[in-house]
Amino acid sequence: MSDLRLMAVHAHPDDESSKGAATMARYAASGNPVRVVTCTGGERGDILNPRLAEDPHILADLPDYRRKEMAAAASALGIEQVWLGFVDSGLPEGDPLPPLPEGCFALQPLETTVGALVRQIREFRPHVMTCYNELGGYPHPDHIMVHKVSMAAYEAAADPEAYPEAGEPWAVQKLYYDVSFSADRIRALHEAMDSRGLVSPFAEWLDGRPGRPERVPTARISCADYFPQRDDALRAHATQIDPDGFFFMVPRDIEAEVWPYEEFEVARSRIPAEAGEGLEQDLFAGVVPEGLDVTALVEYGSGPERPAGEDSA
Numbered sequence: 604m605s606d607l608r609l610m611a612v613h614a615h616p617d618d619e620s621s622k623g624a625a626t627m628a629r630y631a632a633s634g635n636p637v638r639v640v641t642c643t644g645g646e647r648g649d650i651l652n653p654r655l656a657e658d659p660h661i662l663a664d665l666p667d668y669r670r671k672e673m674a675a676a677a678s679a680l681g682i683e684q685v686w687l688g689f690v691d692s693g694l695p696e697g698d699p700l701p702p703l704p705e706g707c708f709a710l711q712p713l714e715t716t717v718g719a720l721v722r723q724i725r726e727f728r729p730h731v732m733t734c735y736n737e738l739g740g741y742p743h744p745d746h747i748m749v750h751k752v753s754m755a756a757y758e759a760a761a762d763p764e765a766y767p768e769a770g771e772p773w774a775v776q777k778l779y780y781d782v783s784f785s786a787d788r789i790r791a792l793h794e795a796m797d798s799r800g801l802v803s804p805f806a807e808w809l810d811g812r813p814g815r816p817e818r819v820p821t822a823r824i825s826c827a828d829y830f831p832q833r834d835d836a837l838r839a840h841a842t843q844i845d846p847d848g849f850f851f852m853v854p855r856d857i858e859a860e861v862w863p864y865e866e867f868e869v870a871r872s873r874i875p876a877e878a879g880e881g882l883e884q885d886l887f888a889g890v891v892p893e894g895l896d897v898t899a900l901v902e903y904g905s906g907p908e909r910p911a912g913e914d915s916a
């Protein structure tokens with residue numbers, strides 16, 4: 604048992620199950636409180652499971668359906684989940700791209716969205732938080748906004764002057780980006796399938812890869828024992844995840860043998876990195892259980908990009 608707390612900020616219901624899910628299940632199983640904050644209700648998601656695409660019950664109230672799916676996924680992972688209460692911005696498609704829908708998450712003033720997340724942080728008091736990198740990990744306006752809001756809330760939650768109505772200040776000690784889809788992982792799975800005479804789904808993905816900047820993970824969490832929970836959580840999002848689709852293409856025994864991890868990249872840290880070579884094996888490595896004094900914070904290593912406040916639009 605441990606009282607160290609992990610908070611993961613995600614854009615839509617289902618993102619938590621495809622990014623870092625087995626890591627969360629692992630910590631939850633060891634008694635760590637784990638809470639997912641889902642920024643939007645996923646109102647503009649398409650039904651991606653062909654078996655359910657025409658289901659009249661689902662079409663009648665997709666947001667309600669997705670709330671039930673989310674509850675089932677959280678229970679599969681053994682975690683808590685809360686909604687931040689904003690509306691899905693949708694993925695704009697077309698040339699030129701259409702404007703974002705009025706009132707959506709990505710168009711909210713930062714003061715509103717950051718304030719809402721600061722309140723969550725000060726209430727749950729996570730030692731470690733995860734979010735997406737500055738590219739969103741995936742170019743959806745809500746994912747990019749999750750990055751901006753999380754970076755700003757990491758700063759503001761610890762600042763006694765900021766959002767005084769949102770609770771007592773709390774300093775998250777480390778903030779990580781999810782690195783679920785690293786080229787190393789995809790390559791390892793591709794080669795493992797190839798060498799066993801199986802058709803790899805990743806050939807095209809890898810062809811499109813050269814020249815793209817790669818993320819550099821700094822933490823690698825062994826969590827293959829929790830892949831079954833991750834898969835249950837993915838399947839719980841029945842409207843969003845096709846059980847014959849992308850997430851289930853790699854045979855699970857191969858995955859557990861070749862890539863039994865999930866990876867993260869440290870973006871901010873208020874504690875010194877532990878001495879030693881190589882990747883961290885625990886997101887809580889080095890954290891101070893009783894919390895940090897918010898009047899004496901020091902920032903240690905940070906990612907390559909600029910602080911959130913300087914991000915260009």
Ligand SMILES: [Zn+2]
Pocket residue numbers: 614615618743746
């Ligand atoms: Zn998403």
